[in-house]
Amino acid sequence: MLARSSTAALAGIEAYPVQVEVDLAPGLPALVIVGLADAAVQESRERVRSALRNSGLRLPLSRVIVSLAPADRRKQGPSFDLPIALALACASGQLEPARLEGIWCCGELGLDGQLRPIRGALSIALAAQRAGARALLVPQANGPEARLISGLEVRPVSSLCEALEALQPDYTPSPLQPSSDTPQPTPIPVDxxxxxxxxxxxxxxxxxxxxxxxxxxxxxxxxxxxxxxxxxxxxxxxxxxxxxxxxxxxxxxxxxxxxxxxxxxxxxxxxxxxxxxxxxxxxxxxxxxxxxxxxxxxxxxxxxxxxxxxxxxxxxxxxxxxxxxxxxxxxxxxxxxxxxxxxxxxxxxxxxxxxxxxxxxxxxxxxxxxxxxxxxxxxxxxxxxxxxxxxxxxAQVLRQGYSASSARRPPxxxxxxxxRIQQARLRMKQRNPGAGSNHRLSARDLRDTGAFSQDTLALWEQVMAARALSARSGQRLLSVARTIADLNGDDQVGPQAVAEALTYRSFTA
CATH class of the missing domain: 3.40.50.300 (P-loop containing nucleotide triphosphate hydrolases)
Incomplete structure (x- = not known):
């Protein structure tokens, strides 16, 4: 009998869909995993066997072939344990195939059937939402991050038995913990x-x-x-x-x-x-x-x-x-x-x-x-x-920081x-919406929207020749001058901004 379940694998920070296919074939009892699986995925054979047995499910006495498609992309990590176990339960007749339709799942199984957290659950949830999944089964510890994705029903479970219950039609997801998505703000380390x-x-x-x-x-x-x-x-x-x-x-x-x-x-x-x-x-x-x-x-x-x-x-x-x-x-x-x-x-x-x-x-x-x-x-x-x-x-400057005098003027x-920085950023965004900051400005952006006066460019040319600056260093010098003008609230970049920017080029020529 052939059964399927849906999950995802990580590639960088993104996840792509993976179809888990389980087939029970005649032959000596064995569990074979194909589809470019790494060592952690190959070891899931023993974890899945023990988890099924300790969860009250029977192991099929036949040759089991598990295929992870697409077969030409490498699969890594233990997150395939749960989809393999659910597809195996479906292929052996212990779970109705309709229960897995439109359901994605991921999670690492312990030998006792408990589910351990995995990395990349948020990326998997994003992939499930884009694929139009009905729901996603994740380990309990990964529930808060998976629920950050709107438009996707997330069902956190703590064991294989709870995963089977979560596939029933009358299942009601547990409420989200109020504090899981609202961490305390991190204080500024140094003012x-x-x-x-x-x-x-x-x-x-x-x-x-x-x-x-x-x-x-x-x-x-x-x-x-x-x-x-x-x-x-x-x-x-x-x-x-x-x-x-x-x-x-x-x-x-x-x-x-x-x-x-x-x-x-x-x-x-x-x-x-x-x-x-x-x-x-x-x-x-x-x-x-x-x-x-x-x-x-x-x-x-x-x-x-x-x-x-x-x-x-x-x-x-x-x-x-x-x-x-x-x-x-x-x-x-x-x-x-x-x-x-x-x-x-x-x-x-x-x-x-x-x-x-x-x-x-x-x-x-x-x-x-x-x-x-x-x-x-x-x-x-x-x-x-x-x-x-x-x-x-x-020392006399440092002393002011330890003085308790009311006349002291703090920095x-x-x-x-x-x-000032947010106002400067707003000016940058209005002038170059796509760049985000002056550091990302290209040479064309600087030419079209930099607003450099002729005196400024003349000074810049003299600096380039006197310091033998490279084209990249010259472009950096102009972008820093543009930032200085934004901080000063100037629409046009004057020679003073270039002169100040030059004081921050100490080690390149």
Missing amino acids: LQEIQGQAHGRRALEIAAAGGHHLLLVGPPGCGKTLLAQSLAGLLPPLSPPEQLEITQLYSVAGELEQLGGLIRTRPFRSPHHSCSSAALLGGGSCPRPGELALAHRGVLFLDELGEFRRDVLNQLRQPLEQGTLRLSRAKQQLHYPCCISLVAATNPCPCGWYGDPEHDCSCTTSERQRYWGRLSGPLLDRIDLQVVMQRVP ESTACASQ
Whole structure:
């Protein structure tokens, strides 16, 4: 007897439909799975056998062939356990075939028949909705994320027995927990009021937040590089509902959504260690998952101690930073992960950290400094729009932060700076609706809507010739100048904006 059930498999952050076919054929008892199944799917044979037996269902004493279609695409993970078990129960006459019509299902089975959560349930729910499914059966722990998709009936179940009950005509879905979709808002880790001094760095941070530009901070230890980076996420505009769903889908595929408690409403801030591998930073691996780059989508990727990262790992960031999408090509599949990020990198000027400091002597040799900076290739630095050299904050300035005097004037807060940034973003959106931010402007966009005066272009031409800037660096310089004008509320970009933008090009020529 032949039976079918419907599910989905992950390919990047998207899911595509998979038809599970089970056929009982004459022969010695065996369970064979075909359809490019990986080791985790092949091991489902033993899990399904034990789950059926411990759930009170009989095992067919015949040869069982399980086909996962389409057969030319690789299937990975244990989420096929539940659809295989339900199709097997249907093929053996223990479940009516009509019960599975229009029903999608996914889930990992324990040996006792309990269902364990899977990764990518949100993507599977999206695929089920697009395919017009009547309902989706998911593990109980994946219910909140699957129910984020409107127009799809989600039936969370905790065991194989509950899955069989959920297929009955009189089944009523359990109500959604009120707190599962409404996590508490994440507080801003660092407010700009906590940062003393560093006016140049604060201004660069505001420009980076307004225009979506990448930022490099170079300075001695303890000068405030990390504090500035941690305050950037609070300066970015709030996420729109489609952006929230997109980020939540990424974390669902990565298997990190359960600990976050539902829909992600705040911009992510990711800070990987400098010893991370290429697969950890960019994604991929034997069982492909999003890396830190994709998990920072619509948020901030902070690379602290940039000079300690491996050169080959950093060089792989060049194309994703340019395109906003990471494409991984493997022998058997091609994946893509969105990665529209705000990159903030921080590094010391040399291995000891004190090169150029007026009060500390540098203990590094010239060759050591050259090797240290040699890890940062010119093309990578060329893609970082804002490059800021920072100095240590004097003690008298730091003292103001610890003073309880009522006459002390605190630095500007994140809330005040955010108002200017949102107004600048609104001007960008009105001028270039498709780009979203000035960092994404093409050369044609800058030419057609940049509004550069003739004096501005004349100064820009002189700068290009004097500094021997590349075409990319020149375009970046104009986009930063456009952002500065937007922050100042100017419709036209004047020479002053180009002059200020030039102060943030310290390491490229």
